[in-house]
Amino acid sequence: SQQGEEDPQALSIQEGENATMNCSYKTSINNLQWYRQNSGRGLVHLILIRSNEREKHSGRLRVTLDTSKKSSSLLITASRAADTASYFCATGGTSGTYKYIFGTGTRLKVLA
Amino acid sequence: EAGVVQSPRYKIIEKKQPVAFWCNPISGHNTLYWYRQNLGQGPELLIRYENEEAVDDSQLPKDRFSAERLKGVDSTLKIQPAELGDSAVYLCASSLGNRGVADTQYFGPGTRLTVL
Numbered sequence: 001s002q003q004g005e006e007d008p009q010a011l012s013i014q015e016g017e018n019a020t021m022n023c024s025y026k027t028s029i030n031n032l033q034w035y036r037q038n039s040g041r042g043l044v045h046l047i048l049i050r051s052n053e054r055e056k057h058s059g060r061l062r063v064t065l066d067t068s069k070k071s072s073s074l075l076i077t078a079s080r081a082a083d084t085a086s087y088f089c090a091t092g093g094t095s096g097t098y099k100y101i102f103g104t105g106t107r108l109k110v111l112a
Numbered sequence: 113e114a115g116v117v118q119s120p121r122y123k124i125i126e127k128k129q130p131v132a133f134w135c136n137p138i139s140g141h142n143t144l145y146w147y148r149q150n151l152g153q154g155p156e157l158l159i160r161y162e163n164e165e166a167v168d169d170s171q172l173p174k175d176r177f178s179a180e181r182l183k184g185v186d187s188t189l190k191i192q193p194a195e196l197g198d199s200a201v202y203l204c205a206s207s208l209g210n211r212g213v214a215d216t217q218y219f220g221p222g223t224r225l226t227v228l
Contacts, residue, residue, distance in 0.1 A: 004154070030214060031214040033214075033216070033217075035219075040224075041221055041222075042116070042203060042205075042219035042220050042221045042222055043155070043203070043205075043217075043219040044219070045216045045217065045218070048214055048216060050214060088154050088155075090154075090217075092214060092215070099157065099160065099168055100157070100217065101157070102147075102154035102155045102156070103154050104152075104153055104154050105152075105153070105154050
């Protein structure tokens with residue numbers, strides 16, 4: 001079973017626009033990570049946010065975490081055609097070693 | 113630094129045949145994961161190793177799936193016999209495996225299995 005649920009399932013925007021995707025989860029977490037997957041490729045780690053953090057930035061990426069609502073959002077600013085991919089959130093549990101549970105993904109298409 | 117290596121990249125077999133996937137993790141990574149990813153879905157964990165020990169195999173269908181990680185480095189995932197529903201991408205990932213520290217996973221390109 002998958003803990004994370006991304007929303008929307010699919011998103012299509014024009015190059016230069018911002019893209020926002022959301023992740024909701026069910027149980028307490030230690031950290032949450034976002035990954036990108038290009039078609040036919042493996043997943044690439046984008047950013048990690050810990051449960052005691054509320055916001056993190058990395059280049060054009062901004063991630064927020066609201067543990068009270070059990071949700072996270074990923075914002076990609078000034079999107080490019082190369083950002084076209086599927087984006088997954090993965091939640092890490094609160095036990096000593098980490099088992100990550102992936103969501104269902106948001107398929108982002110950036111039109112040139 | 114070399115990434116996670118998987119082979120083969122593609123495999124087509126008939127149902128009831130056996131199949132094996134191989135993974136070479138990043139050097140120095142203690143934790144190794146096998147995931148299955150169905151079309152349009154996120155990866156689902158099959159088994160997680162810390163060094164040679166399988167610490168989480170609760171999602172592994174043990175009647176037909178088996179895995180091993182020799183000497184805590186390379187790993188092999190086997191299916192015998194394969195069923196139509198096993199068609200998916202099988203992903204291997206590795207991480208440093210530092211206990212108590214949030215761990216970034218590094219993924220291989222995956223093996224796309226088609227069972228006919």
